[in-house]
Each structure stands twice: as structure tokens, then as C-alpha cells.
Amino acid sequence: MDYEVEIISPEKKDTLIDEKYKQSISYGRKANIEGSCIKLLTNIEGFQNMWTDNFKSMSEDIRPHGRVFALSTDDDEKGVLYEPISKTCFLLNYEYYGYVKSLALAVAGDFLEEYHSIHSRYSVHGAAIDYKGRGTAIIAPSGTGKTTHSYGLLLNEGVRLVADDWFYTRITDSEVEAKASEKNNYIRVDVASSWSEYEGLLKGITLDERGRAVVNVRRVLGEAAMKEYTTLSNVVLLKRDPDDDEIFKKIGKEEALDYILKNEFCNPHQLVKDKRKTKLRKKFFQELFERTNLFMINTVASIDENQDHLREIVLEKTCF
Incomplete structure (x- = not known):
């Protein structure tokens, strides 16, 4: 993992969205992650496509419980920023979808573990x-x-x-x-080097720069x-x-x-x-x-x- 998380204030979060990043967002998708609604906002088409394949969809009528802004910006400064009150995460200038997925799951986890009831997750x-x-x-x-x-x-x-x-x-x-x-599942292509039964799983699939792809394991098994x-x-x-x-x-x-x-x-x-x-x-x-x-x-x-x-x-x- 080559990022560290910087915790930011609600005021900084609002400033980043309203004054810096709002106009650059091209795609938005909501995911149902263990009953929570996590929204991806991005200007990278590949992230949108992999997110759609990766997660269950959530109705657009549901207000997000958390958001992940995964953006390529003009300044090219890499970073992960998180505002914990609104559960808003910024992933800036990373090409790796694995971080998008993991941060979405982390945002959902941060939200869900706060409920001390029969709904606790x-x-x-x-x-x-x-x-x-x-x-x-x-x-x-x-x-x-x-x-x-x-x-x-x-x-x-x-x-x-x-x-x-x-x-x-x-x-x-x-x-x-x-x-x-x-x-x-988002898996590595080298799984087939350990288990030859999976060699057909990644045929015809576009891999990302780290040799991974979102695939349906049911195709093989x-x-x-x-x-x-x-x-x-x-x-x-x-x-x-x-x-x-x-x-x-x-x-x-x-x-x-x-x-x-x-x-x-x-x-x-x-x-x-x-x-x-x-x-x-x-x-x-x-x-x-x-x-x-x-x-x-x-x-x-x-x-x-x-x-x-x-x-x-x-x-x-x-x-x-």
C-alpha cells in the first residue's frame, strides 16, 4: 500500500468539492455494500466500469451513507483524504482500481461499526x-x-x-x-499460476496495470x-x-x-x-x-x- 490517510475537517471537504473538484466529476455510481449506500464520483471511466461490475447497485433514490471521490486532477498530487463525519473519502491521482474498491469497503465499514444495536456490522x-x-x-x-x-x-x-x-x-x-x-471479485491474473483450473477465467478480460480484473468466478466453477x-x-x-x-x-x-x-x-x-x-x-x-x-x-x-x-x-x- 503506497498511501497514507489524512483526516480533514468538514469545512475543507466542502471547499474541495465546491471550489475544486465538482466540475471535474463525469460519472457517479451508487453501490449497496452490506445495506449501506456508498457512492463513487469519478472522472475515470475505467473506475466507473469496474465499480459497476464489482458491486451490487443501489437505488438512486437512496441518499449515500458515504462517498468516494476517485479523481485525476491537473496538479497530479497524490493523496487520500478522509472526512469522517460525512464519511467522504478523496482518492487523488491513483490509477489503481484496487484502492477505489478497498476505500469504498473501508468507508462502509467505518459507517456500519458506529451502530451499537442489532444492526451493528x-x-x-x-x-x-x-x-x-x-x-x-x-x-x-x-x-x-x-x-x-x-x-x-x-x-x-x-x-x-x-x-x-x-x-x-x-x-x-x-x-x-x-x-x-x-x-x-477483483482478482490477480497469477491465481492461475497456482491453480490451473482458473486459466480460462481471465481470457478476453482487460487487466489493469497491476494484472488484476473484476471477474465472475461462476464462469469457471x-x-x-x-x-x-x-x-x-x-x-x-x-x-x-x-x-x-x-x-x-x-x-x-x-x-x-x-x-x-x-x-x-x-x-x-x-x-x-x-x-x-x-x-x-x-x-x-x-x-x-x-x-x-x-x-x-x-x-x-x-x-x-x-x-x-x-x-x-x-x-x-x-x-x-
Whole structure:
């Protein structure tokens, strides 16, 4: 990630929109992200097209709960600005759609976690897999293999993908619900280098400058490959530590919480990181870990060995 977030005042936000950027906006699209309305405003046609493929649409009659201004400007000064009261984010002079997607999900997460009621939702930067109604979350820092392993698991009969990168949760008295954040997935072309079954997925698709595209996984694996939600039973944390010889283990909630805190909730796209927000997120993960079976996998092992351990958990074959 090559940006830092600057928190700005409502007054600066209004000035930027009214006096600097309003006239340059060419496209506007609203997305339904876990019931919240997040609006994209941009002058980059490619962003609009990928957003439309990526997210469920929201009625134009619904007032936005948050906005993402993704703009190319004359001054070429890169930056990410965020005004948290109105949930307005500015992404300036970045060509990478992945930041547009992630910031939209972060804006929705910032909005949703403020509701302390039965409507409370918390966002998780991780993958969610379903097998016969029982869900497994894979949470990890970027670069440790959560997305690659998610697509490997999908090749097993009965396994379905809820989310490959980001999902939203609701904790009730008895369970943890995990719901999809996107309609279609934004994936790397190199997924086929690990799993040849996906070679046909990106044929005829225009890739962005980082070798990614929004694609419909159902094209390769069928409609049953995707599921809207699941009930989480397991959480798998991934790490990549060559100094640790232990590849696979069951862990307790204190170890899991320590890991998630040390790695900033495994989410590089947190827009607000103050004491109050940290307390909210810590409380959520404490409750999540109290209600699920917890595992740690060190991905320094081969991809096949890691997949074997993940299948033990997801397909409920583990001896723990």
C-alpha cells in the first residue's frame, strides 16, 4: 500500500468539492455494500466500469451513507483524504482500481461499526469460505496467501466462496454471520499460476496495470461456487515466519487477539485509527474469537501442505 490517510475537517471537504473538484466529476455510481449506500464520483471511466461490475447497485433514490471521490486532477498530487463525519473519502491521482474498491469497503465499514444495536456490522479484511452452512474465515496480513488459498479451497466439492478479500459480520447471542461484500471479485491474473483450473477465467478480460480484473468466478466453477453468507465456525490466521518450525496449530483466543492487534487487525485500509476505533475493533475480535475455533498456519510451508491443513479445518476433518 503506497498511501497514507489524512483526516480533514468538514469545512475543507466542502471547499474541495465546491471550489475544486465538482466540475471535474463525469460519472457517479451508487453501490449497496452490506445495506449501506456508498457512492463513487469519478472522472475515470475505467473506475466507473469496474465499480459497476464489482458491486451490487443501489437505488438512486437512496441518499449515500458515504462517498468516494476517485479523481485525476491537473496538479497530479497524490493523496487520500478522509472526512469522517460525512464519511467522504478523496482518492487523488491513483490509477489503481484496487484502492477505489478497498476505500469504498473501508468507508462502509467505518459507517456500519458506529451502530451499537442489532444492526451493528463489523468489517473484516479477510476471506470467508462456506462448507455445508459452516463458515471458515481466513484472516492474514497482505502477502501471506489468503486469497490464493481461498481459490484453492473452492476446487473441493461443496466448498463455496463468500468473500475472497473482505466481508462484513453480525454477532448475535449464538452465532457470527459473515456476508459477502462484493457482487464479483477483483482478482490477480497469477491465481492461475497456482491453480490451473482458473486459466480460462481471465481470457478476453482487460487487466489493469497491476494484472488484476473484476471477474465472475461462476464462469469457471458454476453458480454454486458463490454464496451470499455463512455462519462462522472457524477462524484461521495466516502468518509467514521462517523462524517458526510449527506449521499448523490450534490456538487460544488470547494468542489470536495478540496476533490481530500486533498486525493492526490485518487491515491496511483503516480510515480512522484512534483509541476509540481501536477499542471498538478489539471488542469485536474478542467476541469473534470467543465464538469460533481458532487456528494458525505458517505459510512458509508448500502451498500443497498449507492447503491440506486448510482442508482439514474447512471440511471438518481436523483432529483438534
